[in-house]
Amino acid sequence: MHLTERALSCRDDTGRVLWSTPGEGVPAAVAWGPDGGEVFVLRAGRVEVYDGDSGALADDGFPVSAGADTLTVSPDGLWVACAGDGVLVHHRGTLASSPLPTVDPVVALAWDPQGRQLCLATATALQLWSVSPVRMDFAPCTGRSGITALAWSPDRDALAFADTAGLHLVDRATGRTLAEAPVDGAVVGLGFSRTGRFLVVATDHEVLLVLDRALERAAQLPARVRSPRDLSVSATGRVLFTGGAGPELWELPDAAPYRAERRVGVRCAAGRRRCAARVGRALPALRDRAPRITGRTLLYDAGDGLWAPAIAPARDAAGSWRPAAGALTLLSAPARTTDAATWPWPPGRARP
Incomplete structure (x- = not known):
């Protein structure tokens, strides 16, 4: 709005x-x-x-x-x-x-x-x-x-x-x-x-913090939030606030996809005549903290949160995928022990 x-x-x-x-x-x-x-x-x-x-x-x-x-x-x-x-x-x-x-x-x-x-x-x-x-x-x-x-x-x-x-x-x-x-x-x-x-935290020091449930810092962004009206955190996991160049819309790592039948409106800070909201900018998932056990996570939902090697079943149930050092390996069915195929990890891509 x-x-x-x-x-x-x-x-x-x-x-x-x-x-x-x-x-x-x-x-x-x-x-x-x-x-x-x-x-x-x-x-x-x-x-x-x-x-x-x-x-x-x-x-x-x-x-x-x-x-x-x-x-x-x-x-x-x-x-x-x-x-x-x-x-x-x-x-x-x-x-x-x-x-x-x-x-x-x-x-x-x-x-x-x-x-x-x-x-x-x-x-x-x-x-x-x-x-x-x-x-x-x-x-x-x-x-x-x-x-x-x-x-x-x-x-x-x-x-x-x-x-x-x-x-x-x-x-x-x-x-x-x-x-x-x-x-x-x-x-x-x-x-x-x-x-x-x-947890999204806006302060009067022109900073917006993203913290985990232990209140440890996961990300920090410049922001100019002077009242609660200048910050909106939607139930779908998107954050709208006033940044250095105007209103900015960010997606948190656990954001849900937009519903096809309704586009979500943008709430801008009061007094702004132009809305320069930017969509699709996800907060970086920092990788400089020690891994911790947080419960089971589906492989395709883990994203950058996939810290350790993992195993996931193939769609045809004939084998399973295993991220290995520098490669992605397809394992055979449980009755066999030999690898079926191995693909090198693409250069420049972050590894699990």
């Missing part, structure tokens, strides 16, 4: 304008619906819903408090939550809006990937709330200082948040610390990759 004071525009991943609709004032927050068919816009104390394919106003929405500046949609698309001075949850089926009885201002929201709970981040704590019926279930973290960002892992097991002490990954059910890491500068935005293998 391209946001300006007078228009809301949707562009595809090549920068082409798909639709544009007029509006007064830059939206405080914008969120896509779960299937990409709807766009939720928080502006001037109201949440409006636009059709994701045409830009037509699909629903005039519901009112929220004037100070609301955070918007999130549940994975099933039934609940919309807004936060600022307080938190309001709205059910799109019954059209009922319910305020959560919070005390402190809320700085970030994150839905449970299964849509069962809503996590609120205040400056000092994380709180897990059920929205039907409304009740607070658990506070995984309390006594923190200066929480700025929040993300919920796709597997539902972990919560990531940032405060003045750095980055933290905690168990959702117990609050137990899983990993911690210092970060230079304040964290502006967080987001997990499609499978949860990577």
Whole structure:
């Protein structure tokens, strides 16, 4: 989505304008619906819903408090939550809006990937709330200082948040610390990759970090992210942010292919008139760390993550492929022990 004071525009991943609709004032927050068919816009104390394919106003929405500046949609698309001075949850089926009885201002929201709970981040704590019926279930973290960002892992097991002490990954059910890491500068935005293998971190030091689940650095990119609105991490594993030359779209190593029936729109930073999004640029898979056992991985899915020699069955089940030193070897069926054929590894290509 391209946001300006007078228009809301949707562009595809090549920068082409798909639709544009007029509006007064830059939206405080914008969120896509779960299937990409709807766009939720928080502006001037109201949440409006636009059709994701045409830009037509699909629903005039519901009112929220004037100070609301955070918007999130549940994975099933039934609940919309807004936060600022307080938190309001709205059910799109019954059209009922319910305020959560919070005390402190809320700085970030994150839905449970299964849509069962809503996590609120205040400056000092994380709180897990059920929205039907409304009740607070658990506070995984309390006594923190200066929480700025929040993300919920796709597997539902972990919560990531940032405060003045750095980055933290905690168990959702117990609050137990899983990993911690210092970060230079304040964290502006967080987001997990499609499978949860990577955590995207944007800081006010014009840096975007990609970390693994141990919060070890996998990649670093220059970025100019000044607010959560300047960073978008999609459920398909693509990251959109403002780089040195304008908006940039990157694919994480575990990104899913685009769905043929729908092209994913590009959300640009506010004030940009041109979108120079670049697609197909994958983050480099660094090979300078010691290999670690991470569970079974299909050979054709491993990519640069294939550290050790591996064996995979041939399609006709008559043999198996084995990456060897400098060659790719086809082994015969299990009853035989001789190699059927060996091909030298292409010069200049990275070896497994």
